Amino acid sequence: MLDRYEDEEKPGRFFNKAHTPLLPGEEPRRPLWRRFLPVLIIAGAAGLVAVLMLTRPQLVPEPPQERVWTVQAASVAFADVQPELQVFGEVVPGRKVELRALVTGEILETGVNFREGGIIKEDDLLVTIDPFDYEAARDEASAQLGEGKARLSEIRARAVLEAQALESARDQLVIRQRDLNRAVRLAKGGNISQKTVDDRRLAVSQQEAAVDQRESNVVVEQSRVEQQQATIQRLEVGLRRAERDLSNTRIVAPFTGFVGGVAAEQGQRVTLNGKIADLTDADRLEVRFTLSDAQYGRIIAAEGSVTGREARVIWRVGNRAVEYDAVIERVGAEISAASGGVEAFARLETTGTDTPLRPGAFVEVRLPDTRYTQVIPLPETALYEQGTVYVIADGRLEARNVEVAARTPDGILVSGNLAADERVLVTRFAEAGPGVRVEER
Incomplete structure (x- = not known):
């Protein structure tokens, strides 16, 4: 803005700051210092920056501090340990039958508990098939047998005669x-004629022929007796078959168990060998699981056999764990090529039909392993690659080589270059190595 002022009495006339009238078109003169004001401001700012740079505090870097890792450790304690093997398996029926119809006919009645998931006691009725035709066949076979026995009596009487x-x-x-x-x-002596002698000789010959005929008749009648006896045996077999068919019209449970796979209903006509249902024995539930070659070999080497070994079966249902006692009864007939292990079967000690356990359940199996003497139990986290653990000595880590004797659900069992009461690192971190400084908490 120019430093000039307009005359109030005579508009259009201007004065400079010294009140000197300006000619038309003449610009007022600026002070000299104002022309160099920007340069002075920049120079002052540069000087201020220079002063600040010269007077700023100097940062002296501190020497690097060695990092101390806070870790946890476990004491070395030698002990004789018999760990538990932890494997998983499936509940399978130890005895399961597929009930099929042995006769044909219409189903007249079904049992009260004959339904999917029903609980059946031994000898409970499952299905009744129409017995009319089989009762008639039984009666006919019985009548034929009676007729045959009467015929035998007749033949025997003739044989006696x-x-x-x-x-x-x-x-x-x-x-x-x-x-x-x-x-x-x-x-x-000349007392009788020769003709009389010949007549007597002829009579003897005729009587001998009669004896031969009678002997032949006796043999024939005895053969007829034996034939009729065979016929009676055949008729008795037919009667037993008819009675069996009649009994097969009533299908009952062969043992106590659970009903499944129901395929027959009242009013349905079943065919010969037609499926009725599946029945699982409630008192013979088993667990099928696989032992690895190493596990199986250890037990065999220590005890010679797996059978008879007690086990615990844990069935986890939601947040609840239900435990059952079991005994290994047998091992599989073949070694599984797919899993490289041996199948074993443990019989569960259940409470019959009161147990909630059913075939198909996925369960955990725990059984005692072989006994290890003078080994060191450690957490799994204590073991690093290549069989190495770290011992804390004077606040620093020392590497020790160990041999893993076994792995357990709670950790590992090791042996090697360790002394009693030494502290072994159990905290895992990437920087762990010989000489690293640590502090236990």
Whole structure:
């Protein structure tokens, strides 16, 4: 803004700051210092910056401090330990049958508990098939058997008569033979004619033929007796078969268990060998699990057999864990090529149908491993790569090589270059190594 002023009495006339009238078109003169004001401001600012730079405090870097890691440690304590093996398996039925119809017919009745998931006691009714045709077959077989037995009595009576007739014919033969001998002696003395002797000899011959005929008749009647006895046996088999078919019209539970896979209902006609249902024995639930080659080998080497070993079965249902006692009864017939282990079966000690456990449940199995002597139990986190653990000595880490004897659900069992009461690092961190400074908390 120019330093000039307008005359109030004569508008349009201007004065400079010294009240000197300005000519038209003449610009007022500025003070000299104002022309150099920006330069002075910049120079002052530069000088101020220079002063500040010269008078600023100097930062002296401190020497680097060695980092101390806060860690946890466990004491070395030697002990004899028998850990538990932890494996997982599946509940399977130790005995399961697929009930099928052994006769055909319409289902007239089903049991009260014959339904999916039903609990059946031994000898409870499952299904009743229409027995009419099988009752008729039984009665007919029984009548045929009675007829056969009556026929046998008749044949035996004839055989007895033939035997009696044979005895009589033999007696007559003896008499006629004596008569012939007497006639021969008389003929030699000239007391009777030769014709009489010949007649007596003919009578003996005829009687011998009669004896032979009677003997043949006895043999024939005895054969008929044996044939009829065989016929009776066949009829008895037919009767038993008819009675069995009749009994098969009533299907009952062979043991106490759970019903599943129901495939028959009242009013349905079942065919021969048609499926009725599946029945699982409630008192023979088992757990099937796999032991690795190493686990199986350790137990075999220590005790010679896995069977008979007690185990605990843990079934986790939501937040609840239900435990059952079990005993290993047998091992699989083959080694699994897929898993490289051995299948084992442990029988559960359940409370029959009162147990909530069912086949198909996924369970945890714990069984005692072999016993290890003078080993050191440590957490899993104490072990670093290549079998190394770190011992805390004078606040620094020292590397020690150890051998892992076994892994347990609670950690590891090791042996090696460790002394009693030494402190072993159990906190894992990437910078762990020999010489690293640590502090226990």
